[in-house]
Amino acid sequence: MEVVSVNVAQLRTLTVNGRERPTGIVKEPVEGLVAVGELGLEGDVQADRRVHGGPDQAVYAYAIEDVEWWEGELGRELGPGFFGENLTLRGVDVTGARPGDHWRAGAVTLEVTFPRTPCQKMAKKAGEPGFVKRFAKAGRPGMYLRVVEPGDVAAGDPVAIGD
DSSP states (O other), rough: OOOEEEEEOOEEEEETTTTTEEOOOEEEOOOOOOOEEETTETTOOOOOTSOOOSGGGSSEEEHHHHHHHHHHTTTOOTEEETOOEEEEEOOOOTTTTOOEEEETTTTTTEEEEEOOOOOOOHHHHHHHHHHHHHHHHHHHEEEEEEEOOEEEEEEOEEEEEOO
């Protein structure tokens, strides 16, 4: 089990339903160590804190196996960070995680809080108007995480499940 990539976003705008909306969903992999604090990753933006961010949604994780499944479904390459995840993980049953589970990624201890609910910004990024329903129906939501012990994480770091 390992961290495939650590992904962060700069503030961008997407036009959703005819309105310009700020977003942090366009995340891209970064190299080297990234500091992770109580409210998320250094250098990452969470644009709409009414629905994203805060201690219970500090980090979003998604499995590379699920990214690859979606690549087959959509017929195109998506790559790490496509779903707005901060951590793209290999070998971790992200979908099967339960609230309260503890994960260790690099020097960071995380606690699973709840699965992601998709939004219209994800549909816009996917380029498919019905993508919110399709994403929900697929049952591959990824998980939000609380930071229990801050630290640094980088691509290639091991991931351990349990206390």
